[in-house]
Amino acid sequence: MARTTSLIDPAPDIIADKGVTDQNDVPILVQDLTVAYHRKPVLWDIDFSIPEGKIIGIIGPNGAGKSTLLKAILDLIPKASGRILIYGKPYRQQRAKVGYVPQRESVDWDFPVNALDVVAMGQYGKIGWFKPVTRKHKTLAMESLERVGMADYANRQISQLSGGQQQRVFLARALVQDAQIYFMDEPFAGVDAATETAIVKLLQQFRSIGKTVVVIHHDLQTVKDYFDYLIMLNMRIVATGNTSEIFTPENLQKTYGGRLTLLDEAVQAIAREGDRRL
Amino acid sequence: MNPRKRSGIRYISFRHILAPAIILMFVVSTGRAAPDSIGSIRDTTIEWPTIDEVLRVVLLRDYNTRVVVIGTMLLGLAAGVIGTFILLRKRSLMGDAVSHATLPGIGLAFIIMSRFGGSGKHLPGLLAGAMITGLIGMGLILLIRNTTRLKEDAALGIVLSVFFGFGVAILGIIQKMSTGHAAGLESFIYGKTASMLAADAQLIAYVALLILIVCTILYKEFTLLCFDQEFASSQGWPVVLLDITMMVLVVIVTVIGLQAVGLILVIALLIIPAAAARFWSYNLLTIVIASGIIGAFSGLAGAGSSALIPRLPTGAIIVVIAASVFIFSLVFGSARGLLVRIYQHLRLLKKVGHQNLLRAMFEWWENHDTSGQSRIHRQSDTKGAELANSVCDRDSDNIGNVEHSSRDIRWGELLALRSWAPRRLRRLIRIAIKEELISQLSLGSYRLTEVGKAEAKRIVRNHRLWEIYLITHADIAPSRVDRDADQIEHVLGRAMVDKLERILASTSPDLAMPSSPHPL
C-alpha cells in the first residue's frame, strides 16, 4: 500500500526533511493541502506532520481555519488539492484508529437521548449495520463515562447536563472508540476550571499510553502547560514544532497580529470572481 | 441551527392546523360544506349519519370500510414513526416541499395513461408518477442548496411553489382536455378516503409495513444521523446515502398518503404526531412509538369519521384530530407538558421560599445569639467529633449543645432580612407554622421550633458548603457567591452534598457548620 502511494507522489520531501523513513509511523502527514468553501480558499498550501504520542495544540485566531483543518483531515469536507495520510494511509482506511470530539455546539442538545446513549454511539462503527446496541456495548459505554467522572449522570437526558458535563460526555464517546489518534475541537470552550483540569488529566493519560491527541485551543495562557507540540495556523501554517521552540512573540505576532492583508485581498478577489461566474 | 429548531411546529400550527380547523368549523356550524373554491368539496349539504350507519362503521361491519380504516391507520403509524426522525433531523419543511412536488406527477401520469388507452385513474400508475416528481423535487432542493449560494429555505420555497403551480396548471389542462374523466384527481390535494377501494387500501397497508420494517432495521443508523451527522460521517457511515434513504421513505409515505390525507396536509401527519409525542418522553424509542400510536389513532379516527360523513375532506379531519392530540399533549404531557412544568416551577418556588425563610431565621439567630462567640469556639473545639458524624441530619441533637438566644425575631426584622414581598413572607410563615417548623409566640414574633432548627441548620450548612465550593473551586468572587449559591442550593440532593463534603474535607476545617464566607 505504501508503495503505491509513493508511486503517485515520488518525492515526499517533507518526510525527508523530518528524517522519517517510514510514513507508516507518522500519525498525521498533510501535504499541499488547500481547502475552499464556495471557491473561497480558507486553507492554503498546508504542509506538516505531527509526532506520535504527544499532545498537539492547534492555535490561531477566529476564522483561521482550525476547524476546517480538522474536518479536512477527517474527510468531512472536500479538499481542493493535496493529500492527508494517517499512519501512511488515507483516512478512509484508518477510521478505526481515529476518535473525534466535535465542537460542543455542533449538535442539538435537546435531542431525546441520555448520556449513556450518546457514549454508546462511539461504538456504532464497530457494531456495524443493522445490529442493535447490546448490553455489552452499554457496559463499555458506562466504563468510559466512569473514566470522565460522569457515571452518576448516565441516565440524564442530555439537555439537563451542564456545558462541562456535555463536553465530558463527548469525551467519553471518543474514549469508547478506543482510537490511536484523537481530534478535539475546542474541548475547553465553556467549561469551568475543575472540568478543564479533569480533561487535561485525561489527555495526559492518553499520552502516557502512547496515544496522540490533537486539540484546537484558544487560551494562549495555558498553551505552554498543555501542549508538547504546536501548530500555529492562520490560513497557512505560520509555524509547527515543539512548543518550547516555536511559541515565541514573533510567531504569535505573525499568527494573530497584523492580518495577512495581501492574502486577504487575494481571497476577496477570488470570492468576487466566483460570484460573478455563478 | 437554533432558529430552525422549532420551525416544524410553528410552521404547521399556522398553515396546517388553522386552515382545516376553520374549514371544518365552518362546515359543521352551518351544516353546509365549504364553497366551491375549496376544490374537492362540491356538495352543498352534509347528511348526518343515522345510528345504524354509525354502528356499521364503528364495528367495521362493512368490508370496504374495514380495509380503508385499517389502511389509513397503518399509514398514520408509518407516518408517525418516520416523522419522528425527520422532525429531529429538522427536515419537516423538506417533507412539505416534496409532497407538493408530487402533484405534477399525478397529472402527467393521468395524461400518459389516458393517452395509451388506459382509464387514466389507475392508482399505482398515478402514485408512480407522484413518486417520480416528488423525488425530482427532492433532488432539485439538494442541487440548489449544494451548488448555489442559496440557503435551504429558499430552495424549498422555489421547489414547493414551482412544482405545485405546475401541477395545478396540468390539472387545469386535463379538465379542458377530457371533461368528466378527470373528476376526482383533486381529491389527491385534500384527501378523500371515500374514493378509496379495498385494493388501494391494501397497497397502502403493505407499503406502510415496509416503511416500519426499514425504520426498525435502521433505527440505530437514523438516530446517529439525526443527532450528530459529522460524527457519523467521521465514523464512516454513508451519511448521504442514509439521508437519501430517510427522505425516500418520506416521499413514499407522502405518496401513499395522498389519497387519504391529500398532498397539502400529509406533512401534518408526518410532523404533528412526532411533535406531540415529544411532550410525553425524553426517550427516543418511547417517542417513536408514541408518535406512531398518535399517528395511527389520527388515521383511524379520521378515516372512521370520513366513512360516516363522506363529504368531509378526510385530510382535514385527520389533521384536526392529530392537532387535538397535540394540544392535549402540550398541556398534559408528562415530560414537557405545560402543567408539569408549571407544577415543577411552583414546587421549586415554594421550596426556595421555604428554605430562604428558615435560613434567614437561622442566620439571624446566629448573629443575635448572646453566646455567639463562645458558640463558634465550641464548634472548633468539638471539630473532630463533629467531622466524624458530619452529616447534620443525623446530629441534630448537636443543636442542643448550643444554647440559643431567648430573643424571638419580630416581623419587621424578618422582613428586612431579605428582599421579599410582605405577602409572600406572610404566606411562607403560615406554611412553616403549619408544618411546625416555626412557632408564633405572640403576634408578629416568631421562633424556630426544634424540628425547624434542625431543618434550618441543614439548609444553612448546604448553602455554605456550596458557597465555599464556589469560592475555592470555581473562582467566583465571595461577594457574588451568595446569589449563585442561592440558585443552586435548592436543588442540591443528598448525593451532591456528600460529594461536596468529600471535596471540601481537605480544605475546610469546620465542615459540620462552616461559618459564612461573606458578611451576613
Ligand SMILES: Nc1ncnc2c1ncn2[C@@H]1O[C@H](COP(=O)(O)OP(=O)(O)OP(=O)(O)O)[C@@H](O)[C@H]1O
Ligand atoms: N460551511 C462553510 N461555508 C462557507 N464558509 C465557511 C464554512 N465554514 C467555515 N467557513 C469559513 O472558513 C473560514 C475558516 O473557518 P473555521 O471554522 O475553520 O475557523 P476556525 O479557525 O475554526 O475559527 P473559530 O476559532 O471561530 O472556531 C472562516 O472564514 C469561515 O467563515
Ligand SMILES: [Mg+2]
Ligand atoms: Mg472552529
